[in-house]
């Protein structure tokens with residue numbers, strides 16, 4: 179993510195929670211400003227502000243559509259609040275909101291958003307058995323189960339974190355196609371500045387769900403975008419990048435939603451080794 183600019187009296191702070199969950203806060207005062215902040219150079223938010231109004235648009239540089247949900251709250255603005263859930267076409271741009279300040283007032287606003295590949299969802303089979311995403315002779319403790327209070331709630335409710343030592347082989351839990359990845363980050367730790375800095379692999383499954391493998395080590399991906407991978411295939415090596423208190427693998431399976439949050443996660447059951 180590109181570092182937020184500080185221009186005049188505009189202060190912007192961008193935070194990305196794990197792979198999909200974005201939190202961006204803006205405080206606007208009487209200065210004219212246009213700025214663009216990109217998430218991994220792929221999802222670029224452009225804010226246009228002047229003394230009395232603000233607009234936000236999203237440029238999607240992925241070669242597939244993106245679903246975005248956004249919640250806006252304002253102080254002395256019209257509207258005072260909004261919630262949207264929109265599709266942004268592949269390599270396309272979508273206006274997200276515009277607001278105006280009430281006359282003769284100080285004003286500010288903030289928004290949070292979530293994004294997910296907008297793949298056609300055919301329903302997740304609750305009886306489908308996944309492979310463990312690491313070699314079955316290993317036993318690694320689960321350090322955050324589904325519903326974990328640190329971060330496994332809301333759309334990420336069904337995520338699992340295993341305490342994999344750095345450099346452990348990560349295997350595809352289910353066959354599919356690699357649609358996106360990152361492996362150039364060396365930033366990780368339990369601090370705000372590491373949010374959104376995780377290396378990751380997204381694998382699209384035949385039912386329209388996406389397998390999310392997060393926090394890989396730098397240069398720790400051995401597949402390419404477009405690859406068809408088989409269950410049990412080596413796809414990368416675990417690490418500790420992004421917002422992470424210790425080396426681990428975060429895994430969840432999710433699909434896009436057309437109402438409310440942009441995605442939901444699904445319960446995943448694993449074959450007994």
Ligand SMILES: [Zn+2]
Pocket residue numbers: 322329330337338339428429
């Ligand atoms: Zn996690």
